[in-house]
Amino acid sequence: MTTDVSAPARAVHAGIIGGGFMAAVHSRAARAASGALAGSASSSAGRAAEAAERLGIAAAYDSAEELLADPGIDVIHVCTPNTTHADYARAALLAGKHVICEKPLATNAADAAELAGLAAERGLVAAVPFIYRFHPMAREARARIATGDAGPLLSVHGAYLQDWLADPQADDWRVDPALGGPSRAFADIGSHLVDLLEFVAGERILRLNARTRTVYPNRAGRNAIATEDLVAVVVELAGGAIGTLLISQVAPGRKNALVIELSGARETVRFEQERPERLWLGRVDGSRLVDRDPARLSSEAARLSLVPAGHPMGYQDAFNAFVADAYAAIGGARPDGLPDFADGLRSARVTEAVLASARSGDWAEVAA
Numbered sequence: 005m006t007t008d009v010s011a012p013a014r015a016v017h018a019g020i021i022g023g024g025f026m027a028a029v030h031s032r033a034a035r036a037a038s039g040a041l042a043g044s045a046s047s048s049a050g051r052a053a054e055a056a057e058r059l060g061i062a063a064a065y066d067s068a069e070e071l072l073a074d075p076g077i078d079v080i081h082v083c084t085p086n087t088t089h090a091d092y093a094r095a096a097l098l099a100g101k102h103v104i105c106e107k108p109l110a111t112n113a114a115d116a117a118e119l120a121g122l123a124a125e126r127g128l129v130a131a132v133p134f135i136y137r138f139h140p141m142a143r144e145a146r147a148r149i150a151t152g153d154a155g156p157l158l159s160v161h162g163a164y165l166q167d168w169l170a171d172p173q174a175d176d177w178r179v180d181p182a183l184g185g186p187s188r189a190f191a192d193i194g195s196h197l198v199d200l201l202e203f204v205a206g207e208r209i210l211r212l213n214a215r216t217r218t219v220y221p222n223r224a225g226r227n228a229i230a231t232e233d234l235v236a237v238v239v240e241l242a243g244g245a246i247g248t249l250l251i252s253q254v255a256p257g258r259k260n261a262l263v264i265e266l267s268g269a270r271e272t273v274r275f276e277q278e279r280p281e282r283l284w285l286g287r288v289d290g291s292r293l294v295d296r297d298p299a300r301l302s303s304e305a306a307r308l309s310l311v312p313a314g315h316p317m318g319y320q321d322a323f324n325a326f327v328a329d330a331y332a333a334i335g336g337a338r339p340d341g342l343p344d345f346a347d348g349l350r351s352a353r354v355t356e357a358v359l360a361s362a363r364s365g366d367w368a369e370v371a372a
Contacts, residue, residue: 236249
């Protein structure tokens with residue numbers, strides 16, 4: 005058994021576009037994966053220089069175009085507002101760079117499909133950080149469902165609740181469709197929930213019925229806000245299981261409460277991101293908690309467990325593992341479960357189905 009996350013044979017030289025919170029997360033993950041933080045670009049040369057100094061990046065470039073033209077850069081991390089993702093990812097692929105693009109990959113499925121096709125055509129590694137897949141106990145949940153011990157999947161339940169927009173005056177660029185795209189709560193966090201649910205279940209959502217609500221149409225001087233604060237979705241999976249999903253950015257007291265629960269005919273498996281060190285397993289004759297102990301987990305869960313049981317792992321560890329696997333793929337490895345642009349396309353299609361259902365009030369099919 006190995007507990008090593010995949011690592012490339014040589015240092016990957018990374019360029020980061022953007023300088024905010026996600027750029028900081030990406031920079032830490034790149035450094036943990038033994039990557040070389042080679043270049044920074046942002047909305048201006050000044051912002052790029054500031055980000056380079058703050059994040060420990062070797063050089064600042066006057067523009068993203070200049071960064072993409074540098075032959076020494078292997079991979080581009082796109083960490084900019086949502087509506088810019090597709091253009092930056094496309095330009096990076098056309099420049100022959102591998103790409104790690106923040107989600108959503110694109111704010112519409114047509115652009116996401118183009119990018120997925122372009123990455124495949126060019127033979128480039130193109131990944132989207134659906135990083136909750138990289139919690140060891142999420143992998144353990146997946147392994148337990150895959151064995152069939154839980155029995156045929158009957159129902160699923162999921163929620164992703166946050167409160168950072170619960171204050172009616174709270175504001176953020178994601179509120180503006182010109183920067184965040186046509187969906188906010190679902191595209192931002194519901195996409196993570198659906199990706200993790202489908203990844204663990206090993207099945208896709210076939211159809212859904214969604215309702216959205218904008219609780220505060222006016223925020224901090226913004227009027228007639230159209231993007232949603234919360235979403236409720238009924239889903240039907242390919243194997244016949246049915247379930248419910250709730251997504252909210254206005255749930256007071258909930259900071260990052262991502263939960264999935266899958267019930268088979270014999271056992272229920274529950275993973276909570278805010279308590280990522282254990283799984284809850286339920287059966288008719290009793291329930292139990294399974295702690296993250298590499299010696300007793302599936303091989304993939306053990307691989308992602310970098311420290312012994314009792315030494316907590318969390319969000320940044322999961323992000324580090326994602327980037328390490330992406331860099332390993334650049335080196336020719338094929339790590340299991342690496343989310344790529346096809347997964348980004350999948351997310352865009354689910355998002356469009358949610359919005360279409362919310363508009364019509366009817367069930368919507370999710371494109372394969």
